[in-house]
Amino acid sequence: MSTAQASATAAARERRARPARDDTANRFLDAIVAGNRRQAFEVADEALDGGMDIRALYLDVFQPALRGVGRLWQQNRITVADEHLATAITQAAMARLYERLFASATGGGPLMVAACAEGERHEVGLRMVCDILELEGWDTVFLGAAVPTPDLVRLICQRQPQVVALSASIAPNVARVEEAVHAIRQGCGGSQPMIVVGGRPFAADPELARRVGADITATDAAQAAERLKEHFAQ
Amino acid sequence: MSSHTRAGTGLHPVLRAFPGAVLELAPDGVVMESNGYLERALERAVAGQRLDDLLDDASRLKLAEMLRRRPGPGDEPTPWELILEGRDTLSAHSFYPVWDDQEHGDERLWLVECPRDPRFTTVHDELAAVNSEQAATQRQLAKEKARLGRALDELERELSENALLGRRLQHQNEEMEAQNEELLAMTEELHSGQEQLLGLNHQLERRTRELQLALSARNRFYAAMSHELRTPINAVMGYNDLLLASVYGPLNEQQELAVERSQRAAHHLRELVTDVLDISKLESGRMVLAPEPVDLSAIAGEVLDTLRPVAAPMGVELRLNTGAPVRVVTDRSQVRQLIEHLVSNAIKFGGGKPVFVRVQAARGGGAQVEVVDGGPGIPPEDQGRIFDEFVQLARDENGDSTGIDGTGLGLPIARRLARLLGGHIDLSSTVGVGSTFRLTLPERFGAATAEG
Numbered sequence: 015m016s017t018a019q020a021s022a023t024a025a026a027r028e029r030r031a032r033p034a035r036d037d038t039a040n041r042f043l044d045a046i047v048a049g050n051r052r053q054a055f056e057v058a059d060e061a062l063d064g065g066m067d068i069r070a071l072y073l074d075v076f077q078p079a080l081r082g083v084g085r086l087w088q089q090n091r092i093t094v095a096d097e098h099l100a101t102a103i104t105q106a107a108m109a110r111l112y113e114r115l116f117a118s119a120t121g122g123g124p125l126m127v128a129a130c131a132e133g134e135r136h137e138v139g140l141r142m143v144c145d146i147l148e149l150e151g152w153d154t155v156f157l158g159a160a161v162p163t164p165d166l167v168r169l170i171c172q173r174q175p176q177v178v179a180l181s182a183s184i185a186p187n188v189a190r191v192e193e194a195v196h197a198i199r200q201g202c203g204g205s206q207p208m209i210v211v212g213g214r215p216f217a218a219d220p221e222l223a224r225r226v227g228a229d230i231t232a233t234d235a236a237q238a239a240e241r242l243k244e245h246f247a248q
Numbered sequence: 249m250s251s252h253t254r255a256g257t258g259l260h261p262v263l264r265a266f267p268g269a270v271l272e273l274a275p276d277g278v279v280m281e282s283n284g285y286l287e288r289a290l291e292r293a294v295a296g297q298r299l300d301d302l303l304d305d306a307s308r309l310k311l312a313e314m315l316r317r318r319p320g321p322g323d324e325p326t327p328w329e330l331i332l333e334g335r336d337t338l339s340a341h342s343f344y345p346v347w348d349d350q351e352h353g354d355e356r357l358w359l360v361e362c363p364r365d366p367r368f369t370t371v372h373d374e375l376a377a378v379n380s381e382q383a384a385t386q387r388q389l390a391k392e393k394a395r396l397g398r399a400l401d402e403l404e405r406e407l408s409e410n411a412l413l414g415r416r417l418q419h420q421n422e423e424m425e426a427q428n429e430e431l432l433a434m435t436e437e438l439h440s441g442q443e444q445l446l447g448l449n450h451q452l453e454r455r456t457r458e459l460q461l462a463l464s465a466r467n468r469f470y471a472a473m474s475h476e477l478r479t480p481i482n483a484v485m486g487y488n489d490l491l492l493a494s495v496y497g498p499l500n501e502q503q504e505l506a507v508e509r510s511q512r513a514a515h516h517l518r519e520l521v522t523d524v525l526d527i528s529k530l531e532s533g534r535m536v537l538a539p540e541p542v543d544l545s546a547i548a549g550e551v552l553d554t555l556r557p558v559a560a561p562m563g564v565e566l567r568l569n570t571g572a573p574v575r576v577v578t579d580r581s582q583v584r585q586l587i588e589h590l591v592s593n594a595i596k597f598g599g600g601k602p603v604f605v606r607v608q609a610a611r612g613g614g615a616q617v618e619v620v621d622g623g624p625g626i627p628p629e630d631q632g633r634i635f636d637e638f639v640q641l642a643r644d645e646n647g648d649s650t651g652i653d654g655t656g657l658g659l660p661i662a663r664r665l666a667r668l669l670g671g672h673i674d675l676s677s678t679v680g681v682g683s684t685f686r687l688t689l690p691e692r693f694g695a696a697t698a699e700g
Contacts, residue, residue, distance in 0.1 A: 088306045090313070090328050094340040098376055105383045112390030119394065135373075137380055141387070148391075158384040159377070184304065184338045218305070 035066070035074040042107075043079040046100035047092055058107050068115050069149050072142055073236050076104055080138065101138055108141065115145060123151035124246050127170055127207075128179040129161035131190035136183035139212065142235040143179060150243060163194045167201040174205055177242060180228070181213040188215050192226040199227065208245065212238060259283055268361035269341060273299060275355050277315060285361070286341075290334035304331045304338065314345050315357060327362050467528045474525035481518045485511060516655075523657035526585075527637065530664045537579040537668070539693040544615050545570040545607045547580070551587045552605060559595045565602040566591070574607050574615045578669050578693040586669070587617055589662040590685050594621040601682070613691040614671070618684055625679035634675065635663045662687075669693055 038061045045054035061071055083100045086092045092100075128144050130137045137159040144154040155173065157166065170178055178198060182191045195209055211228040223231035230245070232238035263270045264283050271294070272281035282295040290302065300308050307330040314328055327342040343359040488511040491499065499507065529535050545568075552566045559566050587605075594603040601622030610616045626634060637660045662685075666673045670690045677683035 084306065087329065088309055090310055090326070093329050093342070094331075095372065098372065102376065102379045105379060109383045109386040109390075112387050113393065116391045116394030117397065121395075121398070135376060135380070141383070145387075156384060156387055159380045185333065186336050186338060214305075 034064075035070065036078075038066070039075045039078040039082070042075050043082040043100075046079060046103045047083060047086060047096060049096070049099050049103070051103045051106065054103050054107055055110060058110070062114075068111055068118070069146060071111070072108075072146060076108065077142065077235060080104060101136075105138055105141070108138075108145065115148060119148045120151040121153060123147075123153060124176040124242075125153045125155070125173060126177040126179055126242070127155045127157065127166075127173060127175045128181075129157040129166050129194075130159045131161070131180055131182045131187045131194055132163055133160055133190055134182050134184075134187045134213075135159050136181070136213070139183070139235065140179060140181040143212070143232075143238045146235050146239040147242065150239060152242075163190075163197050166194060167197045170198055170207065171201055175207050176246070177210060178207045179210045179212070179238070181211065182215060183213045185215050187213075188222065188226065191228075195227040210238065210242065266360075268363035269343070269359070270361070271299070271343075271359040273315070273357040273359060275315060275357070277311060280356065286332065289339065290332055290337075292335055302332050304333060307331045314359075317345075318347065319345075463531070467531055470524050470528035474521045474528070477521045478518060481514055481521065484514045485518065488514060520655045520657070523655045523661060526661050527657055527664070530661065530668065535582070535668060537582065537693070539577050539579055541575055541577050542580050542583065543573040543575055544583070544617060544689075545572075545574050547584050548587055548605050548607050548617060551584060551591055555588065555591055555595060558592070559603070562595065563600050564595050564598060566595075567602060567604050568607075569604055570607040574609050576615050576689055576691055576693075578689060582665050582669060583689070586662050586665040586687065587619075589658045589665075590617070590619040590673075590687065593658050593662075593685070594619050594623070594683075597621065597623050598682070599623040610688055615689050615691070617687040617689075619687075620682065620684045622682040625681055626675070626677040626683055627679055631675055631677060635659050635673075 038057060042054055042057045045051075045057055058071060058075070061075060062068075066075075080101065083092070083097050087094065087097050126144070126147060128140050130140060141156055141158075144156040148154050155169075155175070157169070180191050180194055182188050191211055191213075195211075198209065199206065208230070209228045210230050210232070211223050211226060212232055216222050216231045217233045220231070230241055232241050259270070259272075259281055266283055266285070269285040269289070270281075270283040271279050271286070274280055277299050279295050279297055279299055286294045286302075292302070294302065299311060303311060310328055310330060319325070325344050325346070327344050329340050329342045331338050331340050342362045342364070344362060346358040346360060347355065348358055349355040488507050490496065491507045492504065492511070548570065549568055552568055556566055591603060591605060598621030604618075604620040606616075606618040606620070608616055608618075637657060663673050666687055666689075670693055671688050674686045674688070675683065676686070
């Protein structure tokens with residue numbers, strides 16, 4: 015089989031798979047918006063049983079579903095409380111995958127420490143970046159929401175990661191990210207990690223990342239994983 | 249904006265006391281009136297501002313939709329949630345939109361917040377934090393578990409490898425033990441072999457000592473016997489001479505023949521005893537040499553003069569063939585005896601033919617004395633043993649008897665003497681033609697002596 019034929023076949027398989035994934039993402043969105051945790055788990059389990067891998071579940075089901083939640087809030091069809099519940103259910107669905115995810119992770123790749131800025135509660139996006147990189151063989155330490163900056167700097171000095179990922183989902187927290195970047199740059203001395211930042215404000219303004227002193231940014235988990243992989247593949 | 253009133257001043261006291269935000273918006277989204285609640289919550293000015301400036305991106309879109317939408321009659325009022333940006337915070341607020349166009353003909357949109365129980369917010373935040381922590385813990389646990397699982401796998405693999413290695417080592421150990429046992433057995437064999445060798449060595453030493461004792465005993469015996477024997481032989485010969493000289497009266501022919509035979513036998517016996525004495529002296533190493541310059545031609549002449557009386561009766565002619573004196577440093581009496589043995593041998597076994605003695609300087613120093621006879625010759629197979637003691641070749645090979653019996657010791661003594669003087673004797677012989685014994689001596693005794 016030629017390369018062209020192979021890619022054509024792969025594209026055809028992708029076209030066949032796409033509606034199925036969209037359907038899965040929609041059913042998952044329905045379940046989390048309804049606050050139906052059990053149904054959400056069932057949708058995820060069915061997808062895995064149907065041969066979908068964890069990476070596809072993250073990028074083609076969880077991520078679009080969470081975007082759908084935002085869209086629904088914007089359409090005034092759900093409230094912030096609904097949104098938080100939907101996010102919490104999605105996090106629980108991800109947590110159920112961890113055993114399988116880490117068992118299939120190969121390890122041996124670069125080390126990344128990830129944290130939400132002080133006061134930042136939106137952590138699911140950064141968690142997805144960590145999990146996707148973990149699947150790619152990276153070693154990731156995910157510190158979660160609202161990490162105090164001094165604690166973060168201390169841990170980074172201790173573990174000396176190649177990459178530090180910071181996220182802020184709202185404009186006021188961008189200042190916290192900037193403070194954290196400066197604290198890391200000052201605290202780490204000679205061995206400076208690469209700093210990647212993400213979140214809605216950074217996606218809206220591509221220059222913002224540079225202004226807060228970060229090295230790179232990305233608009234979503236897949237792009238972040240791709241850019242970091244590219245950088246460390248060199 | 250001068251038409252806009254100041255915050256809350258134109259509001260009904262009930263609205264000012266309302267436990268939530270109340271805003272009066274112009275259709276362009278500018279806040280005309282505020283009851284002051286939002287000012288306190290956001291810590292920033294609200295009245296007189298565009299509400300858009302207080303909202304996040306998504307909420308702006310929602311506000312635009314609220315301003316666009318006119319509820320139809322009988323519509324259920326729906327709350328709209330907006331995210332408001334404070335000085336340091338974002339907070340969600342739910343508003344009921346109410347349109348009012350009665351006064352001044354201007355349309356106004358009233359936003360009346362549906363207040364939330366503050367305890368709800370707290371509980372909600374706490375729940376979110378707990379949820380987040382739980383997920384993080386689960387992640388960490390799963391990761392640790394996977395790591396431990398891999399470590400365990402590794403440990404098991406190492407253990408099984410170790411077991412394999414252990415078995416291999418044990419096997420090697422057993423092999424080495426077996427080899428060790430073999431080595432021990434071999435060592436024991438070697439030890440016993442060594443002991444046997446030591447035993448044999450002891451035996452050998454004992455035998456050597458015994459042999460040496462026996463040899464010296466034999467030599468002493470020979471010496472004593474020769475001396476003790478010569479005295480009676482001399483007596484016999486003396487009386488024989490007296491008888492033959494008719495001192496005891498004339499002998500008849502038969503008596504004279506008998507006495508002559510007795511005399512010959514006695515003579516032979518004395519010769520034998522003398523030779524044995526010489527041999528034993530040579531063997532015991534008690535021969536004392538006195539080297540001096542001698543002329544071998546002169547000595548050879550003397551020897552021939554001495555032996556002519558013996559040769560003449562047998563019809564053997566002795567001829568000396570020499571020119572100038574041939575000088576060497578050696579023991580005079582021993583070299584004389586040596587030449588005498590060689591010439592005597594030639595007389596006895598030369599078949600009655602003339603014996604030639606040639607004396608000359610050897611090439612490369614030293615001297616040579618050749619004794620040439622015209623006897624029957626010695627076959628090559630016998631040439632090696634002719635110098636052994638008591639060897640005499642068969643009579644018929646040597647022709648008939650000359651009447652003088654050899655002792656079988658002459659040539660062995662000659663060779664021993666030659667070696668003692670640092671020289672050697674070569675024999676060349678052709679059957680039916682004769683033999684040549686060639687004595688080679690060094691120019692100076694002791695200079696080239698190899699054996700004594």
